[in-house]
Amino acid sequence: MSILIIIILFTLVFASLLYHLLSGPAHRLPPGPRGWPILGNLPQLGPKPHQTLHALSKAHGPLFLLRLGSVDVVVAASAAVAAAFLRQHDAIFSNRPPNSGAEHIAYNYQDLVFAPYGPRWRHLRKLCSLHLFSSKALDDLRPIREQEIQRLTRSLLVGRPVNLGEAVNVCATNALARATVGWRVFVGEGEDTAAEEFKEMVLEIMKLAGVFNIGDFVPGIGWMDLQGVVGKMKKLHKRMDAFLDKLINEHKRGSGGRDLLSVLVSLKDDEGEDEANKLSHTEIKALLLNLFTAGTDTTSSTVEWALAELIRHPTLLHKAQQELDNVVGRQRLVSETDLPNLPFLQAIIKETFRLHPSTPLSLPRISSEPCEINGYYIPKNATLLVNVWAIARDPAVWSDPLEFKPERFMPGGEKANVDVKGNDFEVIPFGAGRRICAGMSLGLRMVQFMTATLVHGFEWGLPEGVNAEKLDMEESYGLTLQRKVPLTVQPIPRLVRGAYEVVEC
Template sequence: MLGRRVFNDENHGNDPKADDFKNMILEAMVLGGVFNISDFIPSLEWLDLQGVQAKTKILHKKFDAFLTNIIEEHETSNSKSEKHKDLLTTLLALRDKGDDEGNKLTNIEIKTLLLNMFVAGTDTSSSRDRNVKEEDIQNLPYLHAVIKETFRLHPSTPLSLPRIASESCEIFGYHIPKGATVLINVWAIARDPKQWDDPLVFKPERFLQGSDKCDVDIKGNNFEVIPFGAGRRICVGMSLGLRTVQLLTATLAHSFNWELENGLKPENMNMNEAFGLTLQRVVPLSVYPKCRLSPNVYSSSF
């Protein structure tokens, strides 16, 4: 908008002016959405029973002073150096010269446009400038699909823990004698081409609404994907483990931008697995995180 930073972050984001501006934005959103009796009983408007008008006028003066200062600083800086190609420069040019039809903007109109941009572009973004909370998880369907697909392709335990057949039985033509040790190949079941389209492809969309597997869960109710086992001997830590993975994954994805080491591209990653009691990567994943939220979000949480 302005071709420069409005607030400096030399103090790790603790610029007092930035805090003042943030408070102004928050107050504008509160005043804009407050239940105002005068809106429903116009005859009482002149009384300003809740003080909404008075507070709005005070806030307007603050914004006006803030925006006036921005315009004056912009004009001064542009007069001393090459002009920036930014929104404010364009607006000021329309004020001074007008458009092809001679229409000119006024300072009031410019400040109104800037205010709309600041408020609309700041509050809607800053409201997401926080850590993921556990209650957010239920509203993240694609995250759930990613977690399901990850457990399908890469179950933490590729073979279920050993079980002993309590009675002789027959399963799909195979005789299982009493006392036999049984190992369930969880890894192979979840890659069965009879049950899954493109079974070797990582495709979370297969679990989204409208797909044929949208109702499949990973909690032992659907036998085509049982990363935690199923039945009475299902993993007792399933609920805690699943919540932990969901929250941790959401937090890492939301709080950081990630880069693979040495410029490696995702399609060239070595996804080979080393089988054991638990499933591991042959080549450990090495990535670089870069903070994508405001510094204060990390200082209060990590």
């Protein structure tokens, strides 16, 4: 086996050298660091690629080229360059490159996130937009979100430290599940164990999906699975697939018919429905996989980052609580309808998305044809990575870019008119262009609502021996940006007791 591997590697080196000798540099490519034979720049990415690429952009500029194995990868590390790709040339970069995560976890590209751009993708997105993410759907499902957040506040009245990320994740998952499949997935006996197992699966998916798998970039050696990534993906897929099958089977035993899964199943079973619009059982599971991964962990991790920053900055926390007390009072919990009247709270959320974007590197895209960006030639089939994390730390755009300063988004601040919805490329936590996050409207509302409720409803203490000013803010890289050390906090109620009662709907 070892001799075979050596022969394969030698052949690949020879083929790579021959290709470059014959092709020659016919175009002005973006600058970039020198790489290794065969692997190119793969070994240089390190455990936190978004930080590594940020450092490389300082040396090579806001648009630079990497060679990952045999794949050309262009990196956009400034707002202007990102806009050139995702606004001026968005049509060219509307597809995803091949990758093992989409193949082995996302049902071989049958989902929404990794599906090829075209009629099928548009149909899936339209279904989600109509039944989950439209203004009408969001308003219709508001009582569900409010009830689940009330349950969250009740769960925090335990008088002991809690893992905030886990508690918020249960809330986000149950709110999404009730809208998607019609009931809470974590309830009653064994709730803590089931929720912990689900969160662990989602985190593992995000971690594996964020790995730069050598087999995706070096042809001919994928079967060896040198990093063991594909094997882990296949095992994890079986676990998640069993979870989704259970959801669908439970759904068949009875549903109110207002949830997304009811709509998808009705399309599948409707004999009069156009075949082009029908979804297979696998496609339904792939769509649910997207919703339950992208729609839960990203929300809970952002709320966790926001609370950590406010605990580190007690003056900002107190200011936010004052705003909430003035608008809402202390006799009830905040409601979703209060959110437009809370500009400082909204500024806190924007600043959290800036410093701690849920997806530090945008999901990759691939060019369908060559184009020119900033005077550089971008070849066909080049992979595009937008370093969202680096763009939001650009000192040419942001004053004190490493400081948590929500006031920059307030009237009179340096970025008072900037939003996070893909229009202003200085901060694009949901991406931009055609493949912007489909669930942006729901995700933004949930993050705002949960953060407002936690800030309004509680004072926040830390375990003994933990200093707020020295709270560990280290990142753990994956497809989503997690805290390396989960946030353990002591919630102390600050409203009247009756404010925490759950109103059934």
